[in-house]
Amino acid sequence: MTRPPRVLLLLPTTTYRTAAFVEAARQLEVALTVASELPSTFEQAQPDALVTLDLAVPEHAAEQAAEFARAHPLDAVVGVDDDTAVAAAAIAARLGLRGNPVPAALAARDKHRQRVALAGAGVPVPRFSLHSIDGDAAAVARDVRYPCVLKPLRLSASRGVMRADDADGFATAFARLRVILSEPAVARCGDPARHILVEEFIPGTEVALEGLLVAGELRVLALFDKPDPLDGPFFEETIYVTPSRLPDPAQRALAGTAQAAATALGLIDGPVHAELRFNERGAWLIELAARPIGGRCSAALRFESGDGLEAIVLRHALGMQPISLRREAAASGVMMIPVPGSGVLQEVRGVEAARAVPLVEDVTITAHRGERLVPLPEGARYPGFIFARGETPEKVEAALREAHRRLSFLLAPS
Amino acid sequence: MNPADIRITAEPIDSERCKFLVSEQLHAGGVRRFGSAEDAAGSPLAEAIFAIPGAGIVELIVSSNLVTVVKRSPTPWTALGKQVGAAIRAAVASDAPSVAPRRESGDAAPVDDDALYEQVAQLFDQQVNPMVARHGGSVELIDVQDGVVMLRLGGGCQGCGMADVTLRQGIEGMLRQHVPAVRGLVDVTDHTAGSNPYFASAKK
Numbered sequence: 001m002t003r004p005p006r007v008l009l010l011l012p013t014t015t016y017r018t019a020a021f022v023e024a025a026r027q028l029e030v031a032l033t034v035a036s037e038l039p040s041t042f043e044q045a046q047p048d049a050l051v052t053l054d055l056a057v058p059e060h061a062a063e064q065a066a067e068f069a070r071a072h073p074l075d076a077v078v079g080v081d082d083d084t085a086v087a088a089a090a091i092a093a094r095l096g097l098r099g100n101p102v103p104a105a106l107a108a109r110d111k112h113r114q115r116v117a118l119a120g121a122g123v124p125v126p127r128f129s130l131h132s133i134d135g136d137a138a139a140v141a142r143d144v145r146y147p148c149v150l151k152p153l154r155l156s157a158s159r160g161v162m163r164a165d166d167a168d169g170f171a172t173a174f175a176r177l178r179v180i181l182s183e184p185a186v187a188r189c190g191d192p193a194r195h196i197l198v199e200e201f202i203p204g205t206e207v208a209l210e211g212l213l214v215a216g217e218l219r220v221l222a223l224f225d226k227p228d229p230l231d232g233p234f235f236e237e238t239i240y241v242t243p244s245r246l247p248d249p250a251q252r253a254l255a256g257t258a259q260a261a262a263t264a265l266g267l268i269d270g271p272v273h274a275e276l277r278f279n280e281r282g283a284w285l286i287e288l289a290a291r292p293i294g295g296r297c298s299a300a301l302r303f304e305s306g307d308g309l310e311a312i313v314l315r316h317a318l319g320m321q322p323i324s325l326r327r328e329a330a331a332s333g334v335m336m337i338p339v340p341g342s343g344v345l346q347e348v349r350g351v352e353a354a355r356a357v358p359l360v361e362d363v364t365i366t367a368h369r370g371e372r373l374v375p376l377p378e379g380a381r382y383p384g385f386i387f388a389r390g391e392t393p394e395k396v397e398a399a400l401r402e403a404h405r406r407l408s409f410l411l412a413p414s
Numbered sequence: 415m416n417p418a419d420i421r422i423t424a425e426p427i428d429s430e431r432c433k434f435l436v437s438e439q440l441h442a443g444g445v446r447r448f449g450s451a452e453d454a455a456g457s458p459l460a461e462a463i464f465a466i467p468g469a470g471i472v473e474l475i476v477s478s479n480l481v482t483v484v485k486r487s488p489t490p491w492t493a494l495g496k497q498v499g500a501a502i503r504a505a506v507a508s509d510a511p512s513v514a515p516r517r518e519s520g521d522a523a524p525v526d527d528d529a530l531y532e533q534v535a536q537l538f539d540q541q542v543n544p545m546v547a548r549h550g551g552s553v554e555l556i557d558v559q560d561g562v563v564m565l566r567l568g569g570g571c572q573g574c575g576m577a578d579v580t581l582r583q584g585i586e587g588m589l590r591q592h593v594p595a596v597r598g599l600v601d602v603t604d605h606t607a608g609s610n611p612y613f614a615s616a617k618k
Contacts (some may be wrong), residue, residue, distance in 0.1 A: 034583050
């Protein structure tokens with residue numbers, strides 16, 4: 001009797017993606033083992049279903065996974081975020097499973113390492129420089145070109161990303177980022193938290209590309225427009241709408257740049273999520289991650305096969321028969337609800353009114369009552385998500401904006 | 415009651431299952447599970463939801479002010495959610511009880527729910543709850559109907575980012591192992607009301 005294939009799913013305890021991946025595994029009827037960095041209370045009772053791995057140290061996680069696999073053979077490993085993508089690469093290499101080479105996953109995770117690899121391969125990226133947080137900010141401020149963008153090397157959700165238009169602005173942003181990087185939870189990641197990337201601000205239209213690498217070839221699953229300008233001083237993501245309204249040549253140029261970036265990094269298999277800009281000089285690669293889209297945003301993607309994004313990722317990792325990667329015909333969008341201010345969440349009003357907006361499929365409030373909301377650049381968590389589908393991207397965007405207009409957040413001082 | 419005054423919050427679990435949290439109580443008599451349109455006969459709320467054209471509704475669970483709907487059709491919850499909401503509003507606004515009391519079947523029951531309830535309750539008391547208590551959580555057995563276990567998570571489990579892992583990889587596995595006659599597991603928790611989740615999602 002043949003056993004069902006078993007997937008090792010690396011789910012950090014802070015991820016939003018648990019339900020979507022667990023349900024996708026159920027739908028595919030594969031055996032699932034969930035690995036997290038902290039133990040589940042059921043781990044001893046369900047030793048084939050749950051395991052704790054040292055996800056922060058990929059080599060150790062690979063050893064632990066190999067030990068686990070001796071009793072429970074694994075057929076695939078899937079990471080869901082930047083850190084687990086590296087751990088997944090290490091485990092895949094250790095067990096001979098489909099995945100990216102570890103150096104490629106490491107380069108994708110670290111913004112500076114990524115810039116170096118891409119610039120070296122001739123992929124259009126902003127001019128950049130790396131600076132110690134202990135360095136002389138005033139001296140750096142004198143040398144950089146403005147406008148520029150200051151970025152941490154590892155943080156996600158645009159946390160800590162700030163634009164500076166002059167030396168004074170640079171000094172302020174540098175000091176602010178230094179405080180963020182000194183927070184214990186951030187400083188724990190070691191040397192990357194001791195450095196700041198400073199790069200040229202690239203004006204233009206920003207898009208997000210969701211793709212799947214199959215033996216090194218990029219299959220574009222969706223190209224999302226970001227209709228709200230991302231010009232700083234902070235870079236809070238709000239609306240994603242697909243299909244893109246950019247002309248076909250621009251879309252081809254963006255896909256070509258993402259492919260070149262993946263190739264330059266050495267990524268070969270699995271999901272990629274890229275942020276790109278397009279202007280009169282062409283397509284620019286801002287960042288490329290070896291993981292699927294974050295937050296709850298994958299719910300905006302539905303495919304003709306009936307699969308969601310997570311099922312496609314799992315199928316690919318398992319080497320299941322190829323299926324259609326064509327997205328549904330409808331336009332679709334998601335709004336990451338902007339943090340409404342700093343304070344403790346007391347109540348969210350207008351959720352039903354927001355849901356009643358035509359084309360709006362759902363409004364999900366992920367922040368809980370009593371939670372402290374922190375705006376960018378210090379914060380990293382959206383209070384919720386709005387989803388809409390419709391005939392055109394314009395209608396979807398309008399529905400998202402109207403739904404958001406109907407929401408109000410009551411905050412108490414924190 | 416004016417249907418417009420009834421507030422309903424839809425919380426899709428996945429493409430097949432969605433919870434609807436209603437501002438008014440729908441059923442005070444515990445939990446009612448409907449596995450087919452025939453089961454729904456006599457319960458206006460369930461009849462109306464099973465009758466939604468093209469929805470492919472296969473299961474409905476009603477407890478207090480919570481309705482969990484399971485469908486098999488590809489129709490997105492966008493379209494369907496609004497029809498379910500309309501059915502709920504109509505049922506609540508009418509004078510008749512939305513859900514009839516559970517009928518005692520004259521036929522031989524394929525599953526002895528009472529016996530299952532006892533086994534599941536014992537498992538929850540002796541093994542499951544001591545485990546989730548380590549994270550400040552609790553699991554309440556609501557009912558067993560037609561072999562389907564309905565439960566509610568509380569404490570650190572309510573709204574926890576890893577609640578689905580606890581349910582599917584933990585509790586469901588325990589049920590498969592210790593009470594194999596259980597046919598399914600339905601979480602009727604209002605996770606949006608959780609104010610102290612053990613794990614909170616924090617990344618993009």
